[in-house]
Amino acid sequence: MPLAPRWSAPVDRQTVRGLAAVLGTSNAEAHRAGSSPIISTRPSPHNRATRLPALQVPWLGQSVKLAGGFTIAAGDASFSAVVALQLPKPKMCAMSPLYPLRFRPILRRYIWGGRKLGSVLGKELGEGDDYAESWEVVDHGEDQSVVTDGPLAGATLAELVAGRGPELFGMHPPQPRFPLLLKFLDANRKLSLQVHPDDQRARRLDPPDLGKTEAWVVLAAEPDSVIYAGLKPGVDRQQLAQHIQQGAAQESVHRFQPRPGDCVFLPSGVVHAIGAGLLIAEIQQASDTTYRLFDWNRVGADGQPRPLHIEQGLEATDYAAGPVYPQPPRPTGQSHIERLVECEKFVLDRWRLDGPRTLGGDHRFHIVSVIEGQLTVAGDAGKQPLAKGSTVLLPAAVGEVELSPLGAVEFLDAYLPQDFSKA
Ligand SMILES: [Zn+2]
Secondary structure, X not given: OOOOOOOOOOOOHXXXXXXXXXXXXXXXXXXXXXXXXXXXXXXXXXXXXXXXXXXXXXXXXXXXXXXXXXXXXXOOHHHHHHHOOXXXXXXXXXXXXXXXXXXXXXXXXXXXXXXXXXXXOOXXXXXXXXXXXXXXXXXXXXXXXXXXXXXXXXXXXHHHHHHOHHHHXXXXXXXXXXXXXXXXXXEOOOOXXXXXXXXXXXXXXXXXXXXXXXXXXXXXEOOOOOEEEEEOOOOOHHHHHHHHHOOOHXXXXXXXXXXXXXXXXXXXXXXXXXXXXXXXXXXXXXXXXXXXXXXXXXXXXXXXOOOOOHHXXXXXXXXXXXXXXXOOOEEOOOOOEEEEEEOOOOEEEEEEEOOOEEEEOOOOOEEEEEEEEEEEEOOOOOOOOEOOOOEEEEOHHHOEEEEEEEEEEEEEEEEOOOOOOOO
16 A cells, blocks of 8 residues: 555554554653654564654654655554655664563454453553454564663564574574464453364464464463363363364353463364453464354454354364363472463473572573562663563563562563574
């Protein structure tokens, strides 16, 4: 879509944030917008305005000017116009040493979302009550985490993987893409019943994406919230297909009432659904291959049922897996760390600290995501401590890092297992 030279709707705060997002500039920078020019762009493959030295945003009720003479718009259509600039790709970020990296969260709005990503996890939300997911660390096609702080601000995770692989991955061989994805989910309403294939099936059913093994940590649960996970004993393909056809797939699926702190491990092939009233942190393989088996006989925003992928879903389901229960945490030999999951795709630990400790120095990256309290991380370029709902990626090259909690803090630490080979 060509860039039309002019629109004239007023610019509001939301528009500035949207523009900042499209240009690969952090929200924080957009916020410093006052009544004078503010958003400066930085090189990144997702930053199509890179040849435009500055984006001028006279604050309210004014237009947005791009150097080069374009006046672009407020209002919805303007964002795609910015993307359509299509300027040449800039060079990879400068070779400054790596440091703890914070990223701009990518918010996803779906019909089942709510507002807890803001009210509980501190994300900046706009209007509306359908904020469903906050992608904290992601390198998946167009979905890219963008560094917000320090010398590498504006770089995407894909750029870091391509340009700084050995420093990022340490003992693990450089990867074609960042293998893990961490997100928060606010299930104000229940999600569809779904299943993800394993790597082999994904290659066959949905190339070139990967399979998806995932794990959830329940951050908040309403008293009657339910998780659906795994098939009831004895349910085979025929039985599941029959229940789906009868509009009663829940008859085939095991369910339980989770409590805050529960961890649920879902290897690829395990049928699952997040019930209503749950706030969840999820670590997963960086894949988007989801087969929706059943949508509770409901319709989407347009009044139509959402598409199902029953054949692929039945094919991807592991009928031998059986019911899933919360994972009993395992001791690690260090009293402040418990192991929630250890599988071939990732390891997930939960730390509880009330005094300083070190983390890392084991020649691999760590994703640290705070789920209670506040934490400062040595070398972090962010100006505030990491608060509940904040995530930082520690590249392997930063080595051992000092963590200082402000009071009691709880966080998740996700990393690759020793023998991980390739995403
Ligand atoms: Zn899933």
